[in-house]
Amino acid sequence: MRQDERDFLKGYDPSVFPPAAVATDVAVFTLQEGKLKVLLLLRAEHPFQDAWGLPGGFLQPQEDLAQAASRVLAEETGARGVYLEQLSTFGRAGRDPRMRVVSVAYTAFVPWNRVEVRTGRRTREVEWFPAHALPRPLAFDHAEILSTARARLRAKLEYSPVALEFLPARFTLGQLQGVYEAVLGRAVDKRNFRQKVLKARLVRRAPGVLKGRHPPAAFYEAGPGAREGAIYPPFRWDR
Amino acid sequence: MRQDERDFLKGYDPSVFPPAAVATDVAVFTLQEGKLKVLLLLRAEHPFQDAWGLPGGFLQPQEDLAQAASRVLAEETGARGVYLEQLSTFGRAGRDPRMRVVSVAYTAFVPWNRVEVRTGRRTREVEWFPAHALPRPLAFDHAEILSTARARLRAKLEYSPVALEFLPARFTLGQLQGVYEAVLGRAVDKRNFRQKVLKARLVRRAPGVLKGRHPPAAFYEAGPGAREGAIYPPFRWDR
DNA sequence: TCTAGAAGTGTATATACAACACTTATTGGC
DNA sequence: GCCAATAAGTGTTGTATATACACTTCTAGA
Numbered sequence: 014m015r016q017d018e019r020d021f022l023k024g025y026d027p028s029v030f031p032p033a034a035v036a037t038d039v040a041v042f043t044l045q046e047g048k049l050k051v052l053l054l055l056r057a058e059h060p061f062q063d064a065w066g067l068p069g070g071f072l073q074p075q076e077d078l079a080q081a082a083s084r085v086l087a088e089e090t091g092a093r094g095v096y097l098e099q100l101s102t103f104g105r106a107g108r109d110p111r112m113r114v115v116s117v118a119y120t121a122f123v124p125w126n127r128v129e130v131r132t133g134r135r136t137r138e139v140e141w142f143p144a145h146a147l148p149r150p151l152a153f154d155h156a157e158i159l160s161t162a163r164a165r166l167r168a169k170l171e172y173s174p175v176a177l178e179f180l181p182a183r184f185t186l187g188q189l190q191g192v193y194e195a196v197l198g199r200a201v202d203k204r205n206f207r208q209k210v211l212k213a214r215l216v217r218r219a220p221g222v223l224k225g226r227h228p229p230a231a232f233y234e235a236g237p238g239a240r241e242g243a244i245y246p247p248f249r250w251d252r
Numbered sequence: 253m254r255q256d257e258r259d260f261l262k263g264y265d266p267s268v269f270p271p272a273a274v275a276t277d278v279a280v281f282t283l284q285e286g287k288l289k290v291l292l293l294l295r296a297e298h299p300f301q302d303a304w305g306l307p308g309g310f311l312q313p314q315e316d317l318a319q320a321a322s323r324v325l326a327e328e329t330g331a332r333g334v335y336l337e338q339l340s341t342f343g344r345a346g347r348d349p350r351m352r353v354v355s356v357a358y359t360a361f362v363p364w365n366r367v368e369v370r371t372g373r374r375t376r377e378v379e380w381f382p383a384h385a386l387p388r389p390l391a392f393d394h395a396e397i398l399s400t401a402r403a404r405l406r407a408k409l410e411y412s413p414v415a416l417e418f419l420p421a422r423f424t425l426g427q428l429q430g431v432y433e434a435v436l437g438r439a440v441d442k443r444n445f446r447q448k449v450l451k452a453r454l455v456r457r458a459p460g461v462l463k464g465r466h467p468p469a470a471f472y473e474a475g476p477g478a479r480e481g482a483i484y485p486p487f488r489w490d491r
Numbered sequence: 492t493c494t495a496g497a498a499g500t501g502t503a504t505a506t507a508c509a510a511c512a513c514t515t516a517t518t519g520g521c
Numbered sequence: 522g523c524c525a526a527t528a529a530g531t532g533t534t535g536t537a538t539a540t541a542c543a544c545t546t547c548t549a550g551a
Binding site: 441443444448451463464465466467468 | 547
């Protein structure tokens with residue numbers, strides 16, 4: 014045991030403070046080939062060895078919750094510099110077969126190809142899975158965590174600039190529309206979409222165009238209506 | 253130590269699962285005299301003895317998180333049968349001077365006079381405080397928990413039927429409008445308000461009237477637009 | 492009987508939403 | 522070089538919703 018752990022235990026009396034380990038699990042979403050995907054890993058250790066699950070691990074003595082989530086994500090998948098947001102806490106007795114574990118779940122939304130992932134500690138493989146075709150069964154209560162995370166994402170899409178987190182700093186309106194369509198799972202009208210994001214100043218014109226097998230597509234970037242935490246007159250996108 | 257606690261510790265190895273106690277704190281809001289109020293207690297024990305704080309306590313071995321919140325609330329304030337909702341988890345190292353404690357915060361919204369409160373365990377007094385005039389300093393990081401809770405409440409008011417939780421089963425439109433005004437902290441237009449809640453079928457006419465020093469006020473009750481978890485075209489109430 | 496207090500009620504204007512189709516620039520394959 | 526495929530870009534109209542705004546009525550209590 015390291016010194017910081019010993020300090021941490023000082024005065025620890027399990028009859029007063031019944032022990033429960035605190036862990037964190039991280040659900041990272043991205044968009045790839047027009048589909049919403051989730052980062053999962055193949056567990057190399059018990060419990061749930063050989064099952065797919067979310068990156069997760071235990072809180073260390075001097076670490077804040079968000080720091081722990083960030084560290085665990087980096088250790089197990091190599092993903093770094095990801096902005097994490099607290100989702101919810103899952104603590105059903107029995108969710109971990111070893112002992113009582115309460116897990117604080119975090120989520121992140123990242124641009125495809127902006128984070129490099131690799132196999133890490135306690136991990137045999139790391140892979141992106143389509144959110145609607147997850148391997149079964151998942152470790153622990155990770156299926157429940159993921160369904161909570163998807164519901165939150167859908168809700169946030171309508172009143173917050175969260176869609177921009179899936180894209181690089183400059184993007185085309187077609188790409189942005191693709192984010193909405195993938196998350197909501199339905200097509201939206203292009204003309205109404207463009208009118209709305211521009212009028213709400215969610216995005217503004219950026220220099221340059223993207224060339225492709227189509228007319229040049231103008232680049233856009235986050236506009237003044239996309240300040241962190243901004244709340245809109247909600248976007249409902251054709252019902 | 254009781255047997256269930258011993259079972260619980262079986263296989264517990266602090267070098268693998270660094271210990272952090274899991275606690276819960278509960279922020280109960282109500283409306284009283286047209287003001288948003290919060291239930292606080294005067295702490296009878298260390299730490300923060302003689303400071304006001306939220307009802308809170310440690311998770312017991314076989315208890316779910318919501319059960320723990322409900323039990324702690326009942327033990328310390330006497331409030332029972334309150335519907336609790338998970339708010340967020342607070343785990344900054346050092347937030348509890350004794351040791352590392354991660355606290356899962358819950359919130360509830362109750363009708364004034366529907367819950368009886370009394371002084372309970374570890375408590376010297378229990379009292380409702382106006383949300384904009386809290387005693388200072390509050391125990392632990394309870395000021396932060398409360399400000400998160402108020403922000404959540406304001407957000408929910410606009411897209412969910414949460415306002416009805418502050419009222420008894422039958423209420424007048426004036427009372428409902430009072431909830432919105434107290435939480436949002438500003439006046440709303442009566443004619444627009446009535447039109448909107450009726451058109452959205454958030455409420456419907458109930459039998460009877462409330463007599464007072466004014467024309468009889470019709471009773472209303474939750475309408476079909478207020479099903480648990482319903483999401484609206486958001487109410488923004490005059491800007 | 493007078494006063495205070497809240498209940499109740501309608502309209503006009505401005506903004507936002509939803510539905511809808513065609514033309515154009517470019518690339519890659521033939 | 523030509524053609525096919527692909528996505529970019531662009532306006533209008535009807536409908537619905539949001540906002541601003543003022544007076545009368547009923548009742549209880551002084």
